[in-house]
Amino acid sequence: MNRKEILSKKKRIVIKVGTTTITYEETGNINLDKLEKFVRILINLRNQGREVIVVSSGAVGVGRMALGLDHRPETEAEKQACAAVGQGRLMMIYEKLFNEYSQLTAQVLLTKESITNTECRKNACQTFDELLRMQVVPIVNENDAISVDELAYGNFGDNDTLAANVAELVGADLLILMSDIEGMYTADPKNNPNARFIHTVAEIDEDLERMAGGSSSDFGTGGMATKVNAAKIVTGAGADMIIANGDSIYTINDIMAGKKVGTLFLSKQHGEEMENELAPERAQFRRQVKRLKKLEESAEGEV
Numbered sequence: 001m002n003r004k005e006i007l008s009k010k011k012r013i014v015i016k017v018g019t020t021t022i023t024y025e026e027t028g029n030i031n032l033d034k035l036e037k038f039v040r041i042l043i044n045l046r047n048q049g050r051e052v053i054v055v056s057s058g059a060v061g062v063g064r065m066a067l068g069l070d071h072r073p074e075t076e077a078e079k080q081a082c083a084a085v086g087q088g089r090l091m092m093i094y095e096k097l098f099n100e101y102s103q104l105t106a107q108v109l110l111t112k113e114s115i116t117n118t119e120c121r122k123n124a125c126q127t128f129d130e131l132l133r134m135q136v137v138p139i140v141n142e143n144d145a146i147s148v149d150e151l152a153y154g155n156f157g158d159n160d161t162l163a164a165n166v167a168e169l170v171g172a173d174l175l176i177l178m179s180d181i182e183g184m185y186t187a188d189p190k191n192n193p194n195a196r197f198i199h200t201v202a203e204i205d206e207d208l209e210r211m212a213g214g215s216s217s218d219f220g221t222g223g224m225a226t227k228v229n230a231a232k233i234v235t236g237a238g239a240d241m242i243i244a245n246g247d248s249i250y251t252i253n254d255i256m257a258g259k260k261v262g263t264l265f266l267s268k269q270h271g272e273e274m275e276n277e278l279a280p281e282r283a284q285f286r287r288q289v290k291r292l293k294k295l296e297e298s299a300e301g302e303v
Helices: 003-007 031-049 059-066 077-101 111-117 118-134 159-170 206-211 224-236 253-258 282-302
Strands: 010-018 050-058 107-109 137-140 174-179 197-200 239-244 262-267
Touching: 003 253, 010 031, 010 159, 031 050, 031 077, 031 253, 050 077, 050 118, 050 159, 059 077, 077 107, 077 137, 107 111, 107 118, 107 159, 111 118, 111 137, 118 137, 118 159, 137 159, 159 174, 159 224, 174 224, 174 253, 206 224, 224 239, 224 262
Parallel strands: 010 050, 010 174, 050 137, 107 137, 174 239, 197 262
Antiparallel strands: 239 262
């Protein structure tokens, strides 16, 4: 079984869009053009007979800009206030865009208790199943605007982890994390020119976890370590996960077409059928280019 065959069979898909994917980096404001394209892609997936659940970042960033803050929230109360303002604004935009296609949406705000508490988990699962049965697109975010008992339940901390928990909760067979990175490398490509891109991960082991570093932008949170932890949750639940760059929202179409885009983390079942796949070493290509250039210069000298 190859990548295209695996992805073509996906029926229940969770797609997480990061803050940097749906906002302008310079201002933190919503990128309406990209968000509109994203909604159109989701509608098309539904037209293909697939179920889609959106985990959307951006509420805190949207609220922050609406409140005129020029810095990331520094206190929990400030973050909660930004989330309370931004959540309504973000959902209003989603509803307006989906309404153009007569598609109903539902806002689902979760806390860690929703996942870890048995009764809450059961209710959340029933809600998602019923929404999907009714042909509604759930739009999920963590309920940052309310306080939770972190000693008893903790919090998600980032939407990568939230998306992974949602995928596990609803029994999704694919999670797509749209972020500001291409995928996973064997090392930080900014610091190591010999870093190799990882196309496919058949199994998450200690070596792979050591490769994961941490990073965050001014408007978003979550680095590679959180994404690998998310992949452990998803693959452990029997689903596959892809990390891809959200610069072009049409990357989602490429993923579903089975193109070699992003890093694919395989479930245990699919991991037994496929192997890890890495891109060739960059140094190898550089040597080849230098060798060819020398041969061309030698040939020109002889002429």
